[in-house]
Amino acid sequence: MQPPAAAPRSKPTPATPVPARPDGQPDRPWTWRCPSRCCSAPWPWPWPSPPASSSSSAAAAGSSARYRRGRGGGRCWATCRSSAPSRTTPCATWRGSTARSSASASAAPRSWWPRRRPWPRASSAPTTPTSAAARPTRAPSTSPTTTRTSSSRPTARAGARCASSARSTSSPPGRSTTCAPSGRARSRSWSGTSRAAAGVALGQVANVCATNTLARATVGRRVFAADGGEGASREFKDMVVELMQLAGVFNVGDFVPALAWLDPQGVVARMKRLHRRYDDMMDRIIRERQAAEEGKDLLSVLLARMRDRQPLADGEDGTINETDIKALLLNLFTAGTDTTSSTVEWALAELIRHPDVLAKAQQEVDAVVGRGRLVSEADLPRLTYLAAVVKETFRLHPSTPLSLPRVAAEECEVDGYRIPRGATLLVNVWAISRDPDAWPEPLEFRPDRFLPGGSHDGVDVKGSDFELIPFGAGRRICAGLSWGLRMVTLMTAALVHALDWHLADGMTADKLDMEEAYGLTLQRAVPLMVRPEPRLLPSAYAVE
Numbered sequence: 001m002q003p004p005a006a007a008p009r010s011k012p013t014p015a016t017p018v019p020a021r022p023d024g025q026p027d028r029p030w031t032w033r034c035p036s037r038c039c040s041a042p043w044p045w046p047w048p049s050p051p052a053s054s055s056s057s058a059a060a061a062g063s064s065a066r067y068r069r070g071r072g073g074g075r076c077w078a079t080c081r082s083s084a085p086s087r088t089t090p091c092a093t094w095r096g097s098t099a100r101s102s103a104s105a106s107a108a109p110r111s112w113w114p115r116r117r118p119w120p121r122a123s124s125a126p127t128t129p130t131s132a133a134a135r136p137t138r139a140p141s142t143s144p145t146t147t148r149t150s151s152s153r154p155t156a157r158a159g160a161r162c163a164s165s166a167r168s169t170s171s172p173p174g175r176s177t178t179c180a181p182s183g184r185a186r187s188r189s190w191s192g193t194s195r196a197a198a199g200v201a202l203g204q205v206a207n208v209c210a211t212n213t214l215a216r217a218t219v220g221r222r223v224f225a226a227d228g229g230e231g232a233s234r235e236f237k238d239m240v241v242e243l244m245q246l247a248g249v250f251n252v253g254d255f256v257p258a259l260a261w262l263d264p265q266g267v268v269a270r271m272k273r274l275h276r277r278y279d280d281m282m283d284r285i286i287r288e289r290q291a292a293e294e295g296k297d298l299l300s301v302l303l304a305r306m307r308d309r310q311p312l313a314d315g316e317d318g319t320i321n322e323t324d325i326k327a328l329l330l331n332l333f334t335a336g337t338d339t340t341s342s343t344v345e346w347a348l349a350e351l352i353r354h355p356d357v358l359a360k361a362q363q364e365v366d367a368v369v370g371r372g373r374l375v376s377e378a379d380l381p382r383l384t385y386l387a388a389v390v391k392e393t394f395r396l397h398p399s400t401p402l403s404l405p406r407v408a409a410e411e412c413e414v415d416g417y418r419i420p421r422g423a424t425l426l427v428n429v430w431a432i433s434r435d436p437d438a439w440p441e442p443l444e445f446r447p448d449r450f451l452p453g454g455s456h457d458g459v460d461v462k463g464s465d466f467e468l469i470p471f472g473a474g475r476r477i478c479a480g481l482s483w484g485l486r487m488v489t490l491m492t493a494a495l496v497h498a499l500d501w502h503l504a505d506g507m508t509a510d511k512l513d514m515e516e517a518y519g520l521t522l523q524r525a526v527p528l529m530v531r532p533e534p535r536l537l538p539s540a541y542a543v544e
């Protein structure tokens with residue numbers, strides 16, 4: 001296969017002065033995209049910081065243009081489509097690996113280092129005590145009116161087994177209670193959130209919720225306090241983000257084995273440091289669990305199996321040890337937290353940018369649940385519009401845009417392209433779900449397409465409709481699909497139902513930055529800062 005020409009690597013001469021970030025935040029690095037527009041890669045050289053107060057001329061770029069600058073999109077994808085006899089597998093593979101190589105080279109001062117997503121603190125402006133009790137009714141809306149490089153992936157395999165164990169231990173089939181234990185934690189943290197009228201980073205709150213919910217099923221307790229645990233949650237989230245970024249780096253040693261021992265970018269050294277931090281955290285959790293009474297969580301089950309020298313799954317050989325347990329937990333926490341919370345963050349961002357869609361979703365949840373209680377997992381099957389919103393979010397913002405690397409076990413041919421044995425393949429899920437041949441108006445956020453009578457009525461995210469595969473497909477499909485889908489849907493439903501949403505810091509919906517940061521998971525480049533406002537009866541927020 002002859003891949004299309006790669007992005008030019010010479011430094012451009014800017015014709016115009018460097019504009020400020022559209023969001024007017026001079027303290028964060030603003031990375032240019034490839035100037036030839038032939039690909040989505042951030043420009044790989046350090047760029048002078050924009051002047052602190054210059055006006056936001058770049059903000060004029062429309063939302064569609066912002067989307068187009070994302071990975072694998074824009075002209076490059078179109079070029080591949082026209083020049084290659086088959087676009088999907090080979091082209092997606094090429095796009096993926098190229099995007100990795102150039103995108104990972106974005107951040108100053110080390111040109112081969114991934115850009116870190118800024119992790120905001122809630123504004124230090126004085127908070128107004130707008131408790132749920134004080135603000136029971138819906139306020140007039142002030143919303144703007146405009147609209148793994150490892151080929152064997154051992155921990156992943158173990159994770160798949162682990163997740164099925166989790167299913168059997170924590171979430172019996174037929175019982176619709178997967179996320180139920182987190183309900184109280186959720187409402188508690190939201191009432192705290194609503195007090196933070198100055199603005200909260202939605203992704204961070206969602207991450208604490210997703211992590212605690214998963215933690216309750218896996219280790220029997222929340223790992224972050226509902227409030228006051230900001231430091232710890234930030235540390236954990238930073239670890240997950242760092243892991244995702246390192247996993248997404250174009251590591252020279254992987255492609256030029258002779259250089260691997262040199263670790264020229266320091267990726268392996270950073271991975272090892274990160275691994276030690278994870279290991280310490282897991283050690284702490286295991287010791288605490290061993291000291292406490294045995295529970296019904298996954299960790300208790302695993303520890304009991306280790307103690308009784310039983311294999312992990314019936315019918316399998318071999319017993320498990322503490323390292324296996326740590327690997328399983330690590331796998332679940334890394335695979336299951338950031339993916340979930342970033343999807344919820346994208347969903348809210350889209351809803352804020354589309355007030356009509358938000359209003360429709362709120363009407364639906366009001367009709368099904370009312371305003372006297374919080375939405376629960378049992379309500380989800382009746383929330384068809386909300387399900388469509390979630391699908392549309394997965395389509396435009398798949399949290400694992402290049403899926404996970406696959407290695408061809410045997411040489412094969414796909415659509416006329418020879419795939420050699422041992423080749424690493426990446427499937428560009430992001431580009432597939434924006435393919436104009438499969439999706440009319442692919443860059444528009446239109447949940448209606450999934451409704452009865454819509455162009456994609458009946459299309460699902462569960463791996464059988466190949467134009468929409470945010471969880472992957474086939475044998476190695478996401479092991480936490482059921483959990484992740486329910487978590488995203490429940491969290492989005494709850495946020496939409498319980499709160500009205502305003503952007504913080506004077507931001508308006510039409511200027512909201514929808515830029516994507518680079519990493520294994522699809523984060524927002526600029527975290528979503530919001531001001532939530534209660535919209536239910538005060539009693540609905542009551543917690544035991």
Ligand code: HEM
Pocket residue numbers: 153156157159160163214331332335336337339340343398399400403404469470471472473475476477478479480481483484485488
């Ligand atoms: C929005 C939520 C999530 C999304 C979009 C997502 C997406 C993905 C994707 C695309 C893959 C790669 C599949 C492939 O190679 O074809 C994957 C693998 C995996 N995911 Fe998820 N995931 C999510 C949530 C979760 C959760 C909540 C868990 C666990 C509790 C989880 C556990 C795993 C594991 C263990 C694997 C590796 C499976 C294997 O290689 O056999 N994921 N996920």
